[in-house]
Amino acid sequence: MSGWGVGDIPDQQDRTVIVTGANSGLGAVAARALAGAGAEVILACRNVDKGQAVAAEIGDRARVRRLDLADLSSIREFAAGVDGADVLINNAGVMAVPLRRTADGFEMQIGTNHLGHFALTGLLLGKISERIVTVSSGAHTIGAIDIDDLNWERRPYKRWTAYGQSKLANLLFTFELQRRLTAAGSAKLAVAAHPGYAATGLQSHTESILDKVMTLGNKLAAQSAEMGALPELFAATAPVEPGGYYGPTGLGGTRGYPGPSGCSQRAKDELTARSLWDLSERLTGVKFDFTG
Numbered sequence: 001m002s003g004w005g006v007g008d009i010p011d012q013q014d015r016t017v018i019v020t021g022a023n024s025g026l027g028a029v030a031a032r033a034l035a036g037a038g039a040e041v042i043l044a045c046r047n048v049d050k051g052q053a054v055a056a057e058i059g060d061r062a063r064v065r066r067l068d069l070a071d072l073s074s075i076r077e078f079a080a081g082v083d084g085a086d087v088l089i090n091n092a093g094v095m096a097v098p099l100r101r102t103a104d105g106f107e108m109q110i111g112t113n114h115l116g117h118f119a120l121t122g123l124l125l126g127k128i129s130e131r132i133v134t135v136s137s138g139a140h141t142i143g144a145i146d147i148d149d150l151n152w153e154r155r156p157y158k159r160w161t162a163y164g165q166s167k168l169a170n171l172l173f174t175f176e177l178q179r180r181l182t183a184a185g186s187a188k189l190a191v192a193a194h195p196g197y198a199a200t201g202l203q204s205h206t207e208s209i210l211d212k213v214m215t216l217g218n219k220l221a222a223q224s225a226e227m228g229a230l231p232e233l234f235a236a237t238a239p240v241e242p243g244g245y246y247g248p249t250g251l252g253g254t255r256g257y258p259g260p261s262g263c264s265q266r267a268k269d270e271l272t273a274r275s276l277w278d279l280s281e282r283l284t285g286v287k288f289d290f291t292g
Helices: 025-036 048-058 072-080 108-127 138-142 159-183 210-220 230-237 270-284
Strands: 016-020 040-045 062-066 085-090 128-135 189-193 245-250 255-260
Touching (some): 025 230, 040 048, 062 072, 072 108, 108 270, 128 230, 138 159
Parallel strands (some): 016 040, 016 085, 085 128
């Protein structure tokens, strides 16, 4: 039985959507689908050349802007150049990379996946009219937030645990953002999504033997990037619950059409969410203004 697909995206004429990491993978698929439904799409990419190639496929509805989520100065420059948008999709991410640090000294995975998107959302919040979608992962279940060592400066680095922490942070951020939007009387929505097990280039940058293993896994077991992008497209365009979380509904949440998704108890911890929020503001220097 078929479920919600690209053909179910509501008319996006006269709407603008920002998609981070839209030069490849799920972001490129989402950008194509949104433009196909009539949206103007801003492809926010670190690799502008790859972004331009995707934009050329899309046509006049696509614009490319440079955004390096591992550099707060790039994030500020990007945000300053945005006039407004209906939806922000925080899609970009890195997975299980060796220990390295962002331009501002953050561990690369928490720095890119969470802190970069936290700063971007805070700087753009007054310019986004409808909703903020953040892409998490089923791997959030292996994560735990270490408020005292978020950036792996004292702990022995474990790449998969670090990835899980960053994806858990995405959910804690989304749920806390929605609570704060609601408390401020805002009609804006914060929503999260995950792609299940989808074949993208994300799995080929661990710089280890896992690259070959996961490439084989992509061929044998993963669903397509087109299917993997459906949950974030659903979260960005369909009627959703405030603070909702959406993902594939088949085979334990790893594949299939999108619908509501469960999450770990850690993702629902409001005390940790508030502590992470406060720490994220201190680390990035970005404070959210909920009055706009």
